[in-house]
Amino acid sequence: MAFDLDTFVWLLRNVLFPLAVPVVLLTGVPVAVWLERRGAAFMQDRVGPNRITIFGLRNAGLLQPIADALKLLIKEDFIPARADRFLFFLAPACSMIPALLTFMVIPFGDTLAIGKYEIPLQVADLNAGILFIFAVASLGVYGVVLGGWSPNNKYSLLGGLRSSAQMISYEISMGLSIIGVLILFESVRLNDIVRGQGHLLFGFLPQWGIVVQPLGFLLFFVAALAETNRIPFDLPEAEAEIVAGYHLEYSSFKFSMFFMAEYVNMLVVCGVITCLFLGGWQIPWLPTEDLSALVGPLATAVLQVGVFVFKLWFLMWLFVWIRWTLPRFRYDQLMGLGWRVMFPLALVNLCVTATVPFLLGAYEKWPK
Amino acid sequence: MAKVKKVSPPNGTRGYLLSERIYLVEILKGMGLTLRHLVQNLVTYRTKRQTIVTIQYPDERRAYSSRFRGRHRLKRNPDGSMRCVACKLCVANCPSHCIFVEAAPYPDAGKGYYPKRYEIDITRCIFCGYCVEACPKDAIEMTQVSELGDTRRAIYDKDFLLYGEKESGS
Numbered sequence: 001m002a003f004d005l006d007t008f009v010w011l012l013r014n015v016l017f018p019l020a021v022p023v024v025l026l027t028g029v030p031v032a033v034w035l036e037r038r039g040a041a042f043m044q045d046r047v048g049p050n051r052i053t054i055f056g057l058r059n060a061g062l063l064q065p066i067a068d069a070l071k072l073l074i075k076e077d078f079i080p081a082r083a084d085r086f087l088f089f090l091a092p093a094c095s096m097i098p099a100l101l102t103f104m105v106i107p108f109g110d111t112l113a114i115g116k117y118e119i120p121l122q123v124a125d126l127n128a129g130i131l132f133i134f135a136v137a138s139l140g141v142y143g144v145v146l147g148g149w150s151p152n153n154k155y156s157l158l159g160g161l162r163s164s165a166q167m168i169s170y171e172i173s174m175g176l177s178i179i180g181v182l183i184l185f186e187s188v189r190l191n192d193i194v195r196g197q198g199h200l201l202f203g204f205l206p207q208w209g210i211v212v213q214p215l216g217f218l219l220f221f222v223a224a225l226a227e228t229n230r231i232p233f234d235l236p237e238a239e240a241e242i243v244a245g246y247h248l249e250y251s252s253f254k255f256s257m258f259f260m261a262e263y264v265n266m267l268v269v270c271g272v273i274t275c276l277f278l279g280g281w282q283i284p285w286l287p288t289e290d291l292s293a294l295v296g297p298l299a300t301a302v303l304q305v306g307v308f309v310f311k312l313w314f315l316m317w318l319f320v321w322i323r324w325t326l327p328r329f330r331y332d333q334l335m336g337l338g339w340r341v342m343f344p345l346a347l348v349n350l351c352v353t354a355t356v357p358f359l360l361g362a363y364e365k366w367p368k
Numbered sequence: 369m370a371k372v373k374k375v376s377p378p379n380g381t382r383g384y385l386l387s388e389r390i391y392l393v394e395i396l397k398g399m400g401l402t403l404r405h406l407v408q409n410l411v412t413y414r415t416k417r418q419t420i421v422t423i424q425y426p427d428e429r430r431a432y433s434s435r436f437r438g439r440h441r442l443k444r445n446p447d448g449s450m451r452c453v454a455c456k457l458c459v460a461n462c463p464s465h466c467i468f469v470e471a472a473p474y475p476d477a478g479k480g481y482y483p484k485r486y487e488i489d490i491t492r493c494i495f496c497g498y499c500v501e502a503c504p505k506d507a508i509e510m511t512q513v514s515e516l517g518d519t520r521r522a523i524y525d526k527d528f529l530l531y532g533e534k535e536s537g538s
Contacts, residue, residue: 042409043402047422325402326395 009117017123022100029263030065032316037064039317040324069256077252080151087150092250092257095143098136099264105129106271107191109281109304110288114297121281121301122191129190130182133272134175137227140265141167144236144246147258151249159245162331163236167227169338174223176346180216180353181209181276194280198287206284209277215349217277219342224269226338229262230319232326235334270315274308278315281308432512437495439513440488442529443506450530451507454483458499458508466492467499486526490516 041048109121148160185196281304454471472484
């Protein structure tokens, strides 16, 4: 087979993207850890990790997470005596794989049209994108449950129980809070939702999800914090009470799998929030056509991916910021917030969002 | 779920305002506080007005008091001979019995005694400084050296205790 442009585009879409996206995502993990540790330090009047040098360069501690990961990999892989060995092996994979899979449907740029080729800047443009994300993300609970159950340790079990109860409770408000967005943009395909956010509201306001669904954004954001087990919802790990929760008995590579899955999950959730509420790759007031005419298609793609990455990391920073500001909820407070505040609010949001477009449509059709 | 009892505020204090009970405003206030610290620390980092309180230990050190009791040092006379006359008062005074002294007379008759062996078991020493106080000849002192980590030497012998003139704090 001759290596022509067709083959190249095919390879790009079917081999390079599926391989590169998880790699880039995993590269984001050390950066996220760095952001977290340095951010925490500077908020607490400390310096944070800054000792790792490479060729004598201080690099502000950027390589510390890599050193930590290398350290973890060469540590002893300990398996408790009475552990269920099969499930013990399965659990880290169960949390890692869904975390990586969910990012596959997130678009990080508009379809790139060069000549006769159209390259979607996305691994898989599923027509049920957001449903796929929710379905696969729910599988992540299995990793937590199995990780809590298999090592035969009471603290692990407690952590696993708490975590699964929490994740299942907040998944409901999470699911309900996005239905408003789905109603307004009339699609569950993520690319359609992002395109829908390119329009302007009243001629000047970008029609982002956060503008048309502020309550939905707040609910989704809080639920996302809970789903990723971040402070103030980090009861599954509650160091002071149950030591480390579901990954207590894990060491070495398996622990780093859990750890990385946690951060990948955060990146994915930030990506989803970006797509649903912050306009995805949309640059405000600059639709793809105008930008393409201005700087050409390739530069447009680069700019859009850059904007997407910027939004994603801004949310990531928000996660870190919140983590180092708030204390942890008590367990009954957590459940109270989830079921008695978030759930009714999500329902109210859904009802209002469903009613208003209907009434507006009826008003327009009203004979005058 | 257990029913949560409503707790009335203690006498003399007000209850929570609505703005406090819906969290969001208070959360934003808290985030403002952390952001202020972050920005302040970022701006003043490595300047004279640095607000970060970390002392980056091997590079920077906290100043110790001049009376700090660190590793022992045996002093010498101006002519280079040891000041210690092996009277063993430090041995008698040591509450943790970590000093061992073996006395021997100088070869020249009438010049007195010197410690043939003078050893301090640093793993037992509690750094009380009684040996310094007990010494009638002011022959032992405690330096500012506090980093005693070592893989080999747990018992300091005479040569080691005499060494380290430069490390003296006084």
